[in-house]
Amino acid sequence: MFRNFTQVVDYARKLETKDLIVANPEDRSILIAINDAFQMGLIRPVLVGDKKKILDLLMELGIRKNGYEIYNAVDSKDAALVSVKLVSKHSNAILMKGHLQSNILLHEVLDKEHGLKMDSLLSHIGVLDIPNYHKLIFIADAVMNILPSEKEKMEIIDNTFKFVNSLGIYKPKIALISAVEVVNENIRSTVEARNIVEKLKDSDDFYIGGPFSVDIAVSHESAKTKGINHVVAGDSDILVFPNIEAANTFYKSTTFLANSTAAGLLLGASNPIVLTSRADSYKSKLYSIALAVVSTDIL
Ligand code: COD
16 A cells, blocks of 8 residues: 555556656656656656757756657647557557647547547546645546536546555545535535435445535544534545536645645556646656556556
8 A cells, every 4th residue: 555655656666667658748847757767767768749859958957868769749739649649559658748738638548549548438536645634635537527427427436446446545435525515406516426425335345425525525623523424524535526627726726835746647548647737846747657657557
């Protein structure tokens, strides 16, 4: 069971080296993270983007280009297309989003001809190490699914549970997040949470509760004050948010205001996909790569 990102990196170092194919790596923090992962033996870097700019940046950062495979791309869309095509040819490869908009890459990932989509729904998992919380917390979906339906939320829960469970977290506690803990027919997420909990509450694989406001999900004190006595309350492993705005706001608030470290991956595709925000730190990028390497081993 991984309790922090250092343990994830240590485990990844023991595994077989993977090809990491990066769309648009023309960014200092991305290149430093990739090079550190390369030096640790986690990955072999394959870079797709503006070749001259990449070489200039590598030189500026004092990184030798030996061991790097570099393909030129004319723009972000081309870089996304070439990267996805390269990844689709290697079952052992990892795709990473570099310095480009998420939807440009996701569009290519979803392409029926050359993409990485299988039968399942693709969803994002954000892993947060928050100094104020007693364990890693997993959040879905801050990046991919804009306003998932009730059925799609069930698929997101399935993707997320499988991933979290494979990291050694036995019977994770899943909280369905909304603004309040009581069902209000005018707040769709409370109604959906009630329905989902009704369907999944007898699962032997995980504990599930909701609707919960975030404070109930992560604070025993708050749950007690509000009269909520539930195994998930105050001790959640997984927060499932109602929509991308809520999840993304939580993800970025905790990283930029609460000194948290985040890692992010896309789940449900044929290959692991590292998907962090362009503004995420160098460490976030390194930890996300390590998590992707580990996920090729465990999923
Ligand atoms: N999983 C599997 N298949 C999917 C998914 C999914 N999550 N989403 C769409 N598909 C399939 C559809 O069924 C369809 O067959 C095909 O893919 C295309 O679907 P569209 O028309 O909805 O695809 P797009 O390209 O218009 O939109 C897909 C995006 C993922 C780009 C879109 O949902 C999006 O913009 N998401 C938000 C990305 C973003 O900007 N995040 C910001 C945070 S960093």
